[in-house]
Amino acid sequence: MKYVYSFNEGNKEMKNILGGKGANLAEMTKLNLPVPEGFTITTEACLSYYHNEGSIKKEIVAEILEHLKKLEQSTGKTFGHGKRPLLLSVRSGSPISMPGMMDTILNLGLNEESVKTLIDLTQNKRFVYDSYRRFIMMYADVVKGYDRNVFELKLEEYKKRKNVKKDTELDEIDLENLSKEYLKIYESQNGSPFPSDPTRQLLEAISAVFRSWNNDRAIYYRKMNNIPDNLGTAVNIQSMVFGNIGSNSGSGVAFTRNPSTGEKKLYGEYLMNAQGEDVVAGIRTPLSIDSLYQTNPTLFKQFEYYANILETHYKDMQDMEFTIEEGKLYMLQTRNGKRTPEAALKIAVDMVHENLITKKEAILRLTPKELSSILHPTFIMHDKTAITKGIPASPGAAVGQIYFTAKDVIDAKKQGIKAILVRTETSPEDIEGMHHAEGILTIRGGMTSHAAVVARGMGVCCVSGCENIIADETTKTLQFPNNQILKEGQTISLNGTTGEVFLGSIPLKESLDNDNLLEFLNWTDEFKTIEVRANADTEKDAITAKKLGASGIGLCRTEHMFFDTSRIFSFRKMILSVSLEERVKYLQELLPYQREDFYKLFKTVAPEAVVIRYLDPPLHEFLPKTLEEKEQLARSLNINMDTMEERISSLKEFNPMMGHRGCRLCITYPEIAIMQTKAIIEACILLLQENIAIKPEIMIPLTVDQKEFEVVKKIVDDTANKIMRDHQVKIEYVVGTMIELPRACVLADKIAESAEFFSFGTNDLTQLTYGFSRDDSGKFLEEYKNKNIIENDPFKTIDQNGVGSLMKVAISIAKKVRPNISLGVCGEHAGDEQSIIFCKEIGLHYVSCSPYRIPAAKLVSAQIALK
């Protein structure tokens, strides 16, 4: 087993054993870039260290020393002593980047002897003591674990005494004294003096880096990022170059493109007369890389040249570290740079245009999460601290004044006020208010509460389940955990991507109408494996969906059409009627609205498919809440308030989710299904007169049984046939069903005999398979996650074992009866990466998600083919 590789022995593919940094140092060496020579001790040596009870095996020590000897030979220097003393940097580097989590020691090899020799050689006493004091502190900190602050305080003391602010204002005498004081501090803590033997320094430093793999912050970082604990870190030993020799030396970091915007232009910063650590430490303000062009154009061009080589070679934006030693440029590190989602998209699209990468590669460069977040506004950089944190229910950021009812939000909007809707929980009648709000904050409910689902559907930022706030809707106040109280009209900021809530206002970056995105989404179509349809209830939603490239509408929820102020009154009269005649009369009032809704929707989407789901929620969701509304309604129905309250209370249910809803309404009130069928067929007839053909897919919700489905289908067919006869036209349509109850899954073969398509309603299917009410499960799901009982929120990612196995049963038995049955999914899962992959695996033809989740879904659909 080989444990140590010279930089010229490795390459960028060897990340697993050399770590990311080591592999890239080797690759840069191969590319003949000016990389200070060195070698890498492998991750396997690190694992061996742990297996060997925390000590480096003899044969590995031997291999290290052998490589050290070669390094001495090729640099013509000797480690830590002799005429030309060799100094080293010792840096960690794990296979998966964990920036800042592990340790680094620079200037290794300094001791009394080499310090003297170097002063003689460089005639730069200040530089040598500057390096020495840095080394002593790093060694004490990293190898021995002594408190770094003791050293920092001493440095501060020197600066104070001399009345200066910057380290660079200390002179050689100061630094010499400081170094001596550091040695004393070390000795007083350690009991014996600072080690002067360079080899001992080196081996201790290597051990310390190995150990840093298991320091607390590294373990936490790995846990947070799902990085396995058994990878280990490599250690890179490199001959030092010095940015702190003087004013023609320096250190810097730079990106080949702007990591924030993606603009193709070097972006970075540097400091002269500094070592790398100073650039990030923020002691002095670094200069923009652009200014290097003015002060040293040759060097700048040289760097630009190297950067270009690296980007072309790696075919990705690079994040590089460099040092200038007395006018000579050295490359110390390169890696693929982190970037914002916007930048990631622009870079991927630009690189395709530059023929640097293929469309396939571009598609694989972005994550669904990145693509989603591009559509939402975000905060600019800020340093505010959140006052509390809820569930990140709908991504994006929002700033506005708080209001406690949908009506107040609408009124505020009319006055040009940006409003945040605050509710204990939202209900369908809040929809108009939610539409007008910048963001939504709820006290109750999780990722799939009403507020969350509707907000994501609308692309409105939402923080839900903020259980430690008290919202008092009567006094219109919010009370935070610190007892601070906000009144109506005061301003808060919400981060729907993190769940954070801030007092006051944080400036926003608005989302772009992004050409890169649209072009990118077009590319995904070339590789798509599963169609992506949209959940869209309005013409506006449909336009957005079409623009983002949805293959039609997979779910139009007709109930949302009734909440509009112009309709809700008729709808309420209908549901509170006690006779068929009355109900039919009020449905007749609704028919023109519903017909127009469908007309607009169909016209927008044609010739793509539109799946229309019939009225689904329990009727009580539509009931009036305020006394005023009730009185108005009672007058209009010509009943007294007692009767009104009785009728309202008769619609109350214990478990509305499992109550009188879905196609159960079609069975008990066929007149509703008749009206909806009329609206659909009549809309199709109007379009036919404009030569627009559409084949609506009528979807019956909550089916439990074949017979039940057939009863409803007959209502639809009879109604449609009558209208078609009356108009002497033929409209093509299909009637299918949602599969959202466990019983429908196990009887899917029977149901498929009658139903022409299936769409899995995985929200309800998840609720019923688990017996988890999505509005109530927030209370215990958190505990389930903490106790590792469940890994993923099943309302976010399809539970493949339970829910998924019911879906598989349904598909397999249904296909035996109707081999070409169209199969889709229209739950919230349709926007989730893992779930989409699962849907493709089990043979679904499309996923249907809210418009703002289409980009991510299309990306996943294409990535499935490319991964």
Next chain:
Amino acid sequence: MKYVYSFNEGNKEMKNILGGKGANLAEMTKLNLPVPEGFTITTEACLSYYHNEGSIKKEIVAEILEHLKKLEQSTGKTFGHGKRPLLLSVRSGSPISMPGMMDTILNLGLNEESVKTLIDLTQNKRFVYDSYRRFIMMYADVVKGYDRNVFELKLEEYKKRKNVKKDTELDEIDLENLSKEYLKIYESQNGSPFPSDPTRQLLEAISAVFRSWNNDRAIYYRKMNNIPDNLGTAVNIQSMVFGNIGSNSGSGVAFTRNPSTGEKKLYGEYLMNAQGEDVVAGIRTPLSIDSLYQTNPTLFKQFEYYANILETHYKDMQDMEFTIEEGKLYMLQTRNGKRTPEAALKIAVDMVHENLITKKEAILRLTPKELSSILHPTFIMHDKTAITKGIPASPGAAVGQIYFTAKDVIDAKKQGIKAILVRTETSPEDIEGMHHAEGILTIRGGMTSHAAVVARGMGVCCVSGCENIIADETTKTLQFPNNQILKEGQTISLNGTTGEVFLGSIPLKESLDNDNLLEFLNWTDEFKTIEVRANADTEKDAITAKKLGASGIGLCRTEHMFFDTSRIFSFRKMILSVSLEERVKYLQELLPYQREDFYKLFKTVAPEAVVIRYLDPPLHEFLPKTLEEKEQLARSLNINMDTMEERISSLKEFNPMMGHRGCRLCITYPEIAIMQTKAIIEACILLLQENIAIKPEIMIPLTVDQKEFEVVKKIVDDTANKIMRDHQVKIEYVVGTMIELPRACVLADKIAESAEFFSFGTNDLTQLTYGFSRDDSGKFLEEYKNKNIIENDPFKTIDQNGVGSLMKVAISIAKKVRPNISLGVCGEHAGDEQSIIFCKEIGLHYVSCSPYRIPAAKLVSAQIALK
């Protein structure tokens, strides 16, 4: 094909073609009982009549006439004319008894000629005209469909004119005139005169009986009783014997044993000088069969002798018709008699003791429904009309004064008042009141609403879902559909077996502590195929269960133990606590109670098994409702009322059925499971000191996942191990789970790796598989039944296609992992016949039902083996 059988050609096994009556006439003929001669036209002739467009085929007519000729020869009479005219009765008789549904014509063959001859022969003009007027009316009614009332009115007119009350007070002249008037009425309606040709009379009468198979009331009866429509009726042609010749003639009906009590003693009634129809018509009051012994002991003994032959031959209680013609006894019909459940049980047990039937036969004689009803009080015969009708939620009958709260019922009980609890719906806190009520009436809820389930569990009569009553709990009034209003304290009667509600009081027959039942139940054990355990939460339940022969307790619902007034206060303090310390403190208060509960329960049931389910319902079910309770609780918790209301409201759930309940409570509040485990194990230790060993089966409710189960099991095991260590004893116990969520079914193999037994909770499994909330589905399930979408209420009878198929999956995969896993069911279905058969089929080891359903379940368990 042979279409006509003489009575001496058939036997009792030939019911399918001869009908019940025909087959039994043939059998009696075979037994040499005095049966007037005759023949039977088969059901196939009836079917042929329908296939032949409503006319009798020539070959069948020929066969009938041939048998008629033989009948003339053997009786020495000629049909409808000649010196000794033969008269006939024509009676229907289908393979399955449909009493009174189809038609009969007596005295057929009378015409001017035979009337004269008969007067000469009998010298009894009155008898002949009595027979003639009866015949004309029956023929007009049955064959022609003329309104019988026209004839009846004419008869009344005669009696009025003569100022008499009884038909028998009319003399021969009256009857002769009446006959002539009848002939006129007939002719005026028919246009042509009454047919005098006897053969024509006969064939028309036969056709009419065939047609009566499809009269409205017969069709309705078949629908109600699930009798196939394609059986057809046979027609029995029999030479007339006359009970109306004079005072030494008569007709009667009798049972071999008392059909109401089962007492072994002839039971029946008769009328002298009457035809059979008069006995049932109620014109004169019939005499008890006992009085025949006084007036004519020889005849009585002869009849008793025949009755005994028949019962011994049929091995069942017989229902017989007889006629005495001038002192000679004729047997006209026998069949197995209908009887009350009490009589059925006593007769079956007695016949085993008499060695008339075997235990197997006895077990097959009773239906589960009969056996169930024996335990409940019933109304005596009454003629009250129900004021409204709800769902028959828990069988039995109850009379009492109405009260609107559980507390008022309890107070009334203390004053010795029999109370009926009236609630819009009941909740667990009403349990104590339900226990003290004679019966329960609810406005909402179906067969498996809280009220229904608890009432059946307690054996208390309950009518639920009486939606057309308005119960106002504030004014304490009930308003009925006819707007009649009842106040607190007024009396109603409930029939929980039919769902009827009556105003005022109806006398009750109390259920017996029935030795026959206990003996009978013992016999079922010899043939049992599946064990029957009891759902029992209290010592009292357990005693009942043990007495009725339950094989242990299959479900002890621990939550019911907390509703007792002595405990609910501590329990409420516990659930409203916000800190672990507080909760533990209040749980500590509950521990002694719970330990004592288990101690008593175990002691009663040992050495049989006891399955204890851990706390299951959502906590808000336990919350205080009245202001007084809340204030008391707030004082005790030292919090103000705002805080109290906040805590109460934080427990509110949208869909509590799918909320924070079941083992989710064990995950979030492990301290509750710890307390329950302590109570169980400590109770076992106490019993061990008395040398009573019990192996409790600890059942975790609402499991969705193996990991979840393991977390809870660990809490149980850790707690138990600690106590056992502390006491230095070893208590055997097992930990299993309910399978009541669809996810648990499809992941049953994983769960079975950790769970030691399964009990299917088919109530919740049905709710979740269908997405039907059992508290809300009443609203639409009725409509589903009306539209034939569902056949059976899935909460009453297991839905084998949907729920059943999930159960089968669970069993099949679980057995692969744990082949000997104990499998039971503890939902409401455990008391339903079809469901028990299904449970046996799919391999369950036991069903666990409420104590009052044990007899029926044990019966089914045995019948499975015997059928």
